[in-house]
Amino acid sequence: MALAIRNAAPLKPEIRLAQAVSEFEASLGDGHKEVFRTTRKAALRTAPIPSDVMRLTAEIDSRVRKQHGLSRCFGPRLTNILQAVQQFAALGDTVVGGSQNLVACGVWSAVRTTLYMAVNYASYLEKLSLLFMTAGRQAPRYQALATIYPQSETLQSCLSEYFIVVVHVCQKIQKYGNRSAFGQFKSSLNDADLKGYQADLEVWGNAIKDQATVLLNQVIHHESQENNKSRMLMSWWSASARRQQALERKMRWLDACSRYDFQTTWKQIRKRGSTSLLPTWPDYQQWKQEIESTSAILFSGKVGAGKSVTMANIVDDVYLVENAIVVYFFCRHDIQESLKSRIILGSLARQYLSYFPEDNGVFKEGVPSLDLDELTTLMKLKCDNRPRYLLLDGLDECSEEERRSVLLQLSFLQRHSSWRLGFSARLSTESFIQRHITLRRHISLxxxxxxxxxxxxxxxxxxxxxxxxxxxxxxxxxxxxxxxxxxxxxxxxxxxxxxxxxxxxxxxxxxxxxxxxxPRDLSETYARILGESSARDTGRHHVRLFKFLAAAYTPLTIDQIQEVASVTIGDATWDPSKRINNIRRVVGFCGSLVMIQEEEQTVQFVHHSARSFCQGVLEGFGRWKFCFSDDEAHREIGETAVTYLSYGIFDTRLSTQLMPKVKVDGFAQRIVQQTIGTSNPIVNLALDFVMPKTDSDRDIAHFLTHTHQRTSATEFESTNHPFLPYAREFWILHTRNIENSEVHRLWEQLFNEVDLSHLQLTPHVAGPLDHFKAPCKHPIASAFLWAVNYSHVAVFDRVMDLGRNHPFAPGLPWARFRFFRSLLQYLQPHGPFDKVPRLNRQMIRRLLPMAVVLRVYHAVEWMLPHVDPAQILSVFEVAISCGNYTSAAILSSNAAFSPPNKPIIPTELMLLAASTHDPRMIGLLAKMGAARSAHTNTSALSSLLHSDMHHGALLEATAILANAGLQPNTLNSRDKFAVFQLLALGPETSAKMALGSVESILAADSDFPRLHQQILQRACSIGSFDLANAVLASYDNFTTGERKVGISKVPHFPFEGNELVLILQMVSESRTKLASLLVNRGCHDKDRRGFRRALVLRHWQLADALLNGRDLTSDTLTLCDNHELLHLCLFQGDLIGINVLLKIGISFENPSTGPLFKHATPMQALLAQDSEYFIRLSMVELHIRGALSMDVPTKFSDLRTAVKRLLSPSSSSAWDPQIQQI
CATH class of the missing domain: 1.10.8 (Helicase, Ruva Protein; domain 3)
Incomplete structure (x- = not known):
């Protein structure tokens, strides 16, 4: 049949389409004509919607099953063509006009009526469905058709021509159906007829596609922007314009929800067969009829039991419920995009919103960026109290995190709405649904x-x-x-x-x-199939093909497989002779493990278990000898794509078309005039808004030609090189493990041409940063985010190299710090149910040092177990170098630092730790065994002594290093004394630490005994008993080899004689103890200064010890008189002091030379106190202290007599006038 474009009749296509519909109606019998008119009347009253297509296909399969008992289903084959007809009929009279709307609804009625007729003849329906399926690949399915239809007469004509062919097909079928012997039609509808109709439909379908692409991309976008005001003005009076604006708003909302093709997976599964079990399940029937509240049902079964096919049948079944709203989603193991929670919930929300009319208030002007909570909120909206069904299959294919995200939202929906939820799951994974969803019914296949x-x-x-x-x-x-x-x-x-x-x-x-x-199970079945089918595949093409299918982000067509399988990795020379001629034979090497979808012509695993078998993770029969991992599969297709893109044959064809001049002057005005005319004065006012602003004569031919060339080039490449679009989109994603690859050089060359701003997150791959909102916008930041999200180490390294010289914000390097820190904080788990982000070890290895430097401790904690032990030491060094003790402590707790794999910590790290001025870091390294070199420790200590480190921290660090071991001989005298001075001046809480440190250093400093004397002097000055004891103990060990403190025979320490004076500068229990220690060790009192100081301070025991019967000088007696020591002892009842003073030779008759008692003797001063209170107080004090019973020397007799007289009742109370003045 000649192409329809060449043989188009002189009449306008719209008129010829109306004639075709009228002829079809006239040829119908009375019964079928009534059905046709009823259907058209209903479509005119209420435009058909997408759910009407699903309902129609469900009815067709239901009738085929009832009339012919076939499990074969035809509905999915018809879906595409029916959607095109539905969208055409749904334009409405406000878009196409009243008469044309009647024709559009007539096309819908004609197709519907024809399909009902064909149901009676299964063999005839087979050919018809195959024709419509093939034609449906180019069917004009555009949900935005209503917004672009009025803008182009060419598009309107092409659509009319397309549906003329559709009606002719219906008319031919109806014509032969009216014959008495309907079987004649089967022989009449030969292959030539089918090919003719199919060719016409493909030609017009492609023409529509070209026109729609131009309109949707808005070739004259700059002109349309200038005409915003005119469109707004025209919307005041044009109902068509108002509806178009409403449709545009609705489309923006639907696109904001999701653009994922959810229907293709359902069609593919539905084609596999039908089930007769649904009417036999009472639980299912009750669930389907419940309307009061949200109820949930679960269908479970073993692998390969037909769960997905059952769910696809349920979709059909619930569509047959009157006025039902049905949304569904089928997850696919080989389409990564379908395994993301955002895609699943977004697709469900999009389907639900499509039921709302475009003028509904939900479609507001501003479209938000919808997150999971907002999508669930949309699902809660009510829609005319219609029964609502939500069906979800294959959720067990998703990761645990994505599964939980979906189920948490659906559990919220279950509590706050009236949806009827349906799920399917394998027996081994059904429990995860029960943890989140309240299941009222559960059916096991x-x-x-x-x-x-x-x-x-x-x-x-x-x-x-x-x-x-x-x-x-x-x-x-x-x-x-x-x-x-x-x-x-x-x-x-x-x-x-x-x-x-x-x-x-x-x-x-x-x-x-x-x-x-x-075979007993699937695993053994697959092994047997491959053993036979691959026996002839000496080149192992089937193994490579399995890898392609396992790694592909979108299903690959048979043509793409043919091209990619012909590439030799690493050979960048394009050789057409290497192209595989019979790719189906290669696919045959895979046996029944793969299948080719009849409609999409995509190659895929027959079941997810087949993929699991190829990857060696399917339970049962032994592992396949050629099994591979995900990384190996991605590496195979990635290296192949890099080689393919390096051929150098793409983007090299230049157009030689001449470019005729196309004047843009008056272009917009002519469009408005042709569309709405100029009779209305408001139109003329609107034209003022689109008048050219200048007199320049703009020629847009170059722009239009460039656009045509670009489109033509794309079509040429897609036709002749079908793998090229996929390779361009996904080659970087597939090369996450490109290191040490033979194509790494080719990869570098390709990546040098990449625009970093084009590295945007893709919905095809789930990543931990999919919902991360970066604090800054910059190409390098976007590329870095992309690299981390997909664990692409090669891109990460390249971006980091570029980023060193390109801060994210000019003059604001802080923006870079904020970006990295916020990203790492986002990655860390935030709750008990959060799992570790899906990042590979190589990426975590690069992020861990960043987390250490930026002090994101939770990130350090979760990353640490996923880093190879051999790499942790280098990260540990990073923590030390940046002074991050918390991260260093976290790293040190890792098993990599535990026996038997404990590494030898370099001693040089002690110097690095010392540079941080953090004693905790020094202590941590010492505990880990890095302080085993006394020389290195001493160098570290020396650097600390010459730093501005805080005193307390310096003391702690010095003690740690000293305890670990030093070489004091390598310190100069000044540094040595600084160490001991530092330790000696330490606070009380550091005494024990200082004690051990001093002992360690003194014991090591065998060549410098003078240091013992110096540190002892310092200990005496500050009254540190512990420090002095340490010095003496060190000296004992040095001279005798063993400590003998507390033994009478101890080495004689070379005291200088001023130690006691230093000790007695002030009074404290510690100093008294220290003085006693030194006296017991034989400390001599040079010039008796210590003895005199003890007297002044009234340290009687010390003074008594220092007396030792030696002759006293007159200076000592004068000192006692000047300080009136005996007077004070009498008045205070200090009998020990009186005893010591009497030993010295102080007499009760010696007059005072001090200022207090003014020449009175001690007795005179005591007797002069005639006050009853004073005397009795003094005597009671003496009595309490046992003065009356003391065995006192003779010189105490006068005191005893005086005491007796004072205690008698007749004692005199006369006062010495001189004493009275005291």
Whole structure:
């Protein structure tokens, strides 16, 4: 059939489309004509919405199942074409006009009526659905169609031409359906007819795509910006404009929720088959009918039991509920984007908002950046009290963190709304749903599933009829059936795989052998399949293909597989002769582990368990000998993409088209005039807003030609090099493990051409920083964020190199610090349920030093267990160098510093620790064994002594180093004395620490005994008993080799004779104790200054010890008289002092030479106190002290007589006038 564009009739396409619809209606019989008109009337009253498409496909499959008993479903094949028709019919009379709207709704009615007719003939429906499926790949499906339709007459014409072909197909089908022998149609609808219709639909579909692309990208964007005011003005009176604005707002909200294609996965799963179990489950039927509150149901089953197919059938089933609102999502193991919580919830919210009319108040002018909570809030909105269903399949494919995020939001939705929630999960993972969702019902897919028996019967019949299965003995069919039934164990997947194996056998004997030794589980099944299918693959293409499928971020088409599998890694020379000619043969090497989707032509694993088997993580039969990890798979496709992009054949074609001049002057005015005319004065006013601001004659031909060239180049590359778009988008993501790769040089060359501002987070890969809001905006910051989020070490290193010379904000290096610190703080777990962010070890190894330097301690804690022990020592050095004791302490607690793998800490780190002036750091290193070198310790101590370190910290650090071991001989005299002076002046709380330090240093300083004397002098000055004792003990050890403190025979210490004077500068218990210690050690009292000082201070025991019967000088007696010591002892009742003074030779008759008693003798002074209170107080004090019973010397007799007289009642109370003045 000739292309429709060339044979277009002179009449306008809109008129010819109306004629086609009228002819179709006229050709219908009375019954079908009534159905057509009823459907069109309903569409005119209420425009069809996307859910009407789903409801229609569900009805078609339901009728096929009831009328023909087939598990085969056709609805998903029809979805694309039906969506195109629905969107055309939904434009409404405000967009296309009343008459044209009647035609658009007529197209919807024609297609709907034709499909209902075709249901009666299953074989005919097979061909029709295949035609519509193929044409549907280019079907004009644009949810923004209403916003761009009025802007282009060309687009309107192309749409009309497209739907003319659709109506002609319907008319041809209806024509043959009216014949008495309908079977004639099957022979009449030959391949030539199908190809003709398909070619026409593809041509017009591509034309529509080109027009829509131009309009959606707004080629004359700058002109449209200038015309904002005019559009606002026209919206005052144009209902069409107002509706377009409302539609634009709604589309912006829907896009803000999600743009993920959620429907394709459902279609692919739905095509696998139907289930008859839904009507037999009372729990399911009750759940479907509940309306009072939110209820939840869980469908669980073993691997391969058909859970996803069951959920896809449930989607169809609930769409048939009257006025139902249905939202659903199917997670796919091979589409990373579908495993992200934001995508899942966003897609559900988008589906729900699509039910709201565009003029609903929810679609406000400003579209926020919707987070998970806001998406859930949207899901809480009520929509006309209609029954609402939310179905979620495959959540167990998501990571635990993403799963929890989804379920937390849905649990909130369950408590605060009336959604009916449906989930599916494997038996081994169903508990995670029960932890968050209140399940009122739980259905386990049965092991003895009647659908499996029906599936086996249908498949055997289909494969026999198609020639896939050839049997010599008809009775063998029953043997196959029975063997499959007995071994199925509730697994559809297992049955399907065995059927493939049976069909591959070439004789009845081989088939019987195969069914007698059927594998027990999926793992053994996969191993047997690969053992046979890959035997001819000497180049191991199937292993490489498995890696491609496992690592691809989006499903790869068969054409993309053909191109990428032809690349030789590292060979950047493009050689077309190496291109694989028969890629399907290569796919065949993979056996039944992969499949090609009929509609999308994508290659994918038949089941997630097949991927698990290839990666060696599927339980059961032994590991596959070629199993690979995720990193290995990404490395394979990454190196391939780098080599592919290095061919140098892309972006090299230049256009030679001439560029005709296109004047933009008056362009906008003509558009307005052509669209709405100029009869209204308001239009003329609006034109004033779009008049050119200057008289310049602008030529936009170059811009339009460049756009056309760019579009043409893109189309050319996509057609001739189908892998190119994927490689350009994902090559960097796939090369996260590019280090030490043979293509690293090629990678460097490609990355040099990368614009860092284009490194934006992608929805295809989940990362720990997906929701992080950076405190600064800069290309390098964005690139750094990208590298960390996806653990791309090579990009991280390159960005860090670039960032050293490019601060994030000119003149504000603080912005860089804020960015790094906030990023690390965001990465750290914030709660008990938070898991460690998904970063690989290489990235954590680079981030850990940053966390140490920036003092983000929680980040240090969670990163530490994920760093190789061999790397921790280098990070430990970073912590020391930046003086971060907390991080150093955290690092030191790691098992890497514990036996038996404990590393030898370099002694040089003590010098580094000393530079931090933090005694805790020095102590930590000493505890870890870094202070084993006395020489290094001494060097560190020397540096501390010459620093401005705080006194308390310096004391602590010195003590630690001294205890660890020093070489005092290497210190100069000044530094040695500084050490002891520092220790001697330490606070009381540091006495013990100083004591040990002094002992250590003195014991090591064998060549400097004079230091003992100096430190003892200092100890005496400050009255430190512990320090002095340490000096004496060190001297004892030095001279005798053992400590003998407390033994009478001790080495004679070379006292200088002024020690006692230094001690007695003030009074304290410690000084008294110290003085006694020195006296006991034989400390001599040079010039008796210590004795006289003891007398003045009335340290009687010390004075008595120093007396030792030696002759006293007159100066000593004069000193006692001048200080009136005996007078004071009498008045205070100090008998010990009186005893010592009497020993010295002080007499009671010696007059005072001091200022207090003024020449009175001690007795005169005492007797002169005639006051009753004073006398009795003195005598009672003497009595208490036992003065009357003392065995006193003779010189005390006068005192005894005086005491007796004072105690008698008749004692005189005369006062000596001289004494009375005291």
């Amino acid at each position: 049965p092991i003895l599933n009647p659908d499996i028996e029906r599936y086996i019967d249908n498949e055997l019949e289909n494969r026999l009829s198609s020639g896939q299965l050839t049997l010599g003995d008809p009775n063998l069919l029953f043997e196959i059936r029975n063997a499959l039934l007995s071994g199925a164990n509730g697994m559809f997947l297992w049955v399907a795989l065995q059927l493939d194996q049976v069909c591959s056998e070439i004789s009845d004997h081989a088939i019987r052998l195969a069914i007698k030794s059927l």
